[in-house]
Amino acid sequence: xxxxxxxxxxxxxxxxxxxxxxxxxxxxxxxxxxxxxxxxxxxxxxxxxxxxxxxxxxxxxxxxxxxxxxxxxxxxxxxxxxxxxxxxxxxxxxxxxxxxxxxxxxxxxxxxxxxxxxxxxxxxxxxxxxxxxxxxxxxxxxxxxxxxxxxxxxxxxxxxxxxxxxxxxxxxxxxxxxxxxxxxxxxxxxxxxxxxxxxxxxxxxxxxxxxxxxxxxxxxxxxxxxxxxxxxxxxxxxxxxxxxxxxxxxxxxxxxxxxxxxxxxxxxxxxxxxxxxxxxxxxxxxxxxxxxxxxxxxxxxxxxxxxxxxxxxx
Numbered sequence: 374x375x376x377x378x379x380x381x382x383x384x385x386x387x388x389x390x391x392x393x394x395x396x397x398x399x400x401x402x403x404x405x406x407x408x409x410x411x412x413x414x415x416x417x418x419x420x421x422x423x424x425x426x427x428x429x430x431x432x433x434x435x436x437x438x439x440x441x442x443x444x445x446x447x448x449x450x451x452x453x454x455x456x457x458x459x460x461x462x463x464x465x466x467x468x469x470x471x472x473x474x475x476x477x478x479x480x481x482x483x484x485x486x487x488x489x490x491x492x493x494x495x496x497x498x499x500x501x502x503x504x505x506x507x508x509x510x511x512x513x514x515x516x517x518x519x520x521x522x523x524x525x526x527x528x529x530x531x532x533x534x535x536x537x538x539x540x541x542x543x544x545x546x547x548x549x550x551x552x553x554x555x556x557x558x559x560x561x562x563x564x565x566x567x568x569x570x571x572x573x574x575x576x577x578x579x580x581x582x583x584x585x586x587x588x589x590x591x592x593x594x595x596x597x598x599x600x601x602x603x604x605x606x607x608x609x610x611x612x613x614x615x616x617x618x619x620x621x622x623x624x625x626x627x628x629x630x631x632x633x634x635x636x637x638x639x640x641x642x643x644x645x646x647x648x649x650x651x652x653x654x655x656x657x658x659x660x661x662x663x664x665x666x667x668x669x670x671x672x673x674x675x676x677x678x679x680x681x682x683x684x685x686x687x
Contacts, residue, residue, distance in 0.1 A: 374392070374393055374394060374446055374447075375390065375391070375392055375393075375402065375443065375444050375445050375446055376390070376391055376393050376399070376445060376446065376447055376448070376449065376674060376677065377389070377390050377391075377436075377440035377443070377445035377447070377448035377449070378390075378391070378448070378449050378451075378670045378673050378674055379433070379436050379437070379440070379448055379449065379450040379451070379475070379477075380451060380453070380669065380670050380673075381409070381411070381429065381433075381450070381451065381452040381453065381455075381456060381477060382409075382411075382452075382453050382454075382455070382510060382511055382512075383410075383411055383412035383453060383454045383455035383510055383511025383512035383513070383533055383535050383536070384408065384409070384410055384411075384412065384510070384511035384535055384585070384638075384639065384642075385406050385407065385408055385409060385511075385585075386406060386407050386409045386429065386432040386433070386436065387404070387405070387406040387670070388403075388404065388405040388406065388436040388439055388440060388448075389401065389403075389404055389670050389674075390402045390403035390404070390405075390439075390440065390443045390445060391674055393674060393678055394678075395678060395681070398495075399671060399674045399675070399678075402443065403439070403443045405435070405436055405439045407428075407432050407435075408638045409425070409428055409429055409432060410425075410511075410535065410638070411425050411429065411455035411456065411459075411511075411512075412454070412455045412511045412512045412533060412535035412536050412539065413535055413538075413539055414428075415455075415459065415539075418460050419458070419459060419460040420459055420460040420461040421455070421456070421459045421461060421465050426464075426465055426468050426469075429465070429469060430468060430469050430472040430473055433450075433469055433472075433473045433475050433477075434472070434473050437473065437475060447677075449478075449673055449674075449677060450475050450476070450477050450478065451477060451478040451479070451480050451673065452466075452477045452478070452479050452480070453479075453480055453485055453510060453512065453513070453669070454482070454485075454510060454511065454512025454513040454529075454531075454533060454536075455511065455512045456477065456479055457479050457480070457481070457482070457512075458512060458513075458531070462479070466479070480669075481529075482513055482515065482528065482529020482530075483527050483528060483529060485508070485510075485513070485515050485529055485669055486506075486508070486515035486516060486517040486524070486527035486528060486529055487517060487523065487524055487527045487672075488669055488672030488673055488676060489506060489508045489515055489517065489583060489668055489669045489672050490504070490506045490517035490518075490519070490523075490524045490527060490672070491522055491523070491672045491675055491676065492583075492665070492667040492668055492669065492670075492671040492672035492675060493506045493581050493583060493665045493667060493668075494521075494522050495522075495667070495671075495675055496665050496666070496667045496671075497579065497581065497663075497665065501578060501579040501581075502520065502577075502578030502579060503518070503519065503520045503574070503575055503576070503577050503578045503579075504518060504519065504520070504577055504578070504579055504580075504581065505517070505518040505571060505577035505579070505580040505581070505657065505659075506518065506524075506580075506581050506582070506583065506665075507580070507581070507582045507583075507587070507650075507653050507662065508582070508583050508584045508587075508668060508669070509532075509533065509534055509582075509584050509586040509587060509646050509649050509650060510533045510534070510584055510586075511533045511534060511535035511536065511642070512531065512533035512535060512536050513529045513530060513531055513532065513533045513536070514529065514530045514531075514532040514533060514564070514649055514653075515527070515528075515529050516528055516529075516530070516564075516567075516571065516653070517571075518571035518572075518574075518577055519574075520574075525570075525571070525574055526567075526570040526571045528567055528570070530563055530564065532560065532563060532564070532649050534586050534639075534642035534643075534645050534646035534649065535642055537556075537642075537645035537646075537648075537649070538641050538642045538644075538645050541556055541645065542641060542644060542645060547622065547623070553622060553648075556648060557648060557651075557652065560648060560649060560652040561652045561655060561656055564652050564653060564656045565656045568656055568657060571657070572657070576658075577657075579663065580657070580659045580661070580662050580663070581662060581663045581664070581665045582609060582650070582662040582663070582664055582665070583664065583665045583666075583667065583668040584668060585639065586639075586642065586643075586646035586649075586650070587609060587646075587650060587662065587664055588607075588634065588664055589632075589634040589635050589636075589639070589643060589646070590609055590614065590617075590643070590646065590647055590650055591607050591608065591609040591634075591664045592632075592633050592634025592635075593617055593621075593632050593633060593634060593635070593643075594609055594610065594613040594614055594617055595613065596608065596609070596664065598633065598634070599634075603666040606663070607663070607664040608661045608662065608663050608664065609650065609661060609662045609664060610660065610661045611651070611654045611655075611659065611660050611661065612660070614647065614650060614651055614654070615651060617647070618644075618647050618648065618651055621643060621644050621647055622644055626640055626641060629641070629643050629644070650662075
């Protein structure tokens with residue numbers, strides 16, 4: 374069965390086409406994506422500007438054409454933080470439906486965390502034991518933990534890299550030492566507020582991270598490049614990250630864009646993303662995070678396959 378997953382994120386619109394059948398890992402067949410940067414297309418009231426809505430609708434049309442051309446039997450379309458939190462969320466969804474015929478499902482933050490956890494659990498398997506999962510998106514940070522396929526605790530915080538870049542790093546001038554110290558303090562307080570819900574059942578046996586931000590940070594800190602394939606073990610160590618954060622906060626945008634694993638369109642998000650990653654590791658007392666190549670999109674696919682127990686090999 375060929376499935377399409379249309380993911381409207383805070384940074385990027387991404388269609389992933391996979392070949393899937395029961396009892397096997399989804400096999401990527403095609404990918405189509407564009408930088409939408411919806412989290413940065415917000416006006417002062419928090420509504421998505423018309424230009425952002427137009428870009429979203431146009432991308433959705435193109436993505437659905439690609440899904441049809443690739444032979445998708447079904448395309449699962451969903452939106453995350455940028456649309457969920459927008460002041461005009463309902464209008465955005467209606468406009469997309471009217472122009473494209475596609476009804477985007479808006480995932481809650483808890484569902485994002487839960488589905489990402491499912492994907493990471495399936496990737497690492499039961500040998501991971503009690504698992505903690507962290508995902509820094511453009512608009513939000515998702516955290517989940519547990520010993521089963523469904524997490525014991527799952528929550529979302531408005532601490533995405535694009536959101537923080539817009540709020541704290543919009544000026545060409547870098548924040549001074551006092552502003553950075555205050556931001557670090559606030560991030561830790563926000564993350565620690567619900568940390569007990571994950572830790573009260575015990576410390577995780579394995580801690581994992583997923584998302585473009587974590588992959589980029591791991592690459593900056595010496596992990597293998599993407600071209601080496603998904604099966605190479607990649608970790609983000611706190612001691613290395615801490616050293617690099619000190620450097621990153623002094624680098625100009627052009628220099629950030631030249632770092633390994635950093636795309637120019639996301640260079641301005643690396644510093645806030647690094648600060649969030651460092652805060653997560655400090656709050657949960659983690660010396661390293663293992664990078665998982667599966668994330669929310671794979672979680673959506675796996676949940677769908679679980680709902681089709683009759684699905685056989687193709």
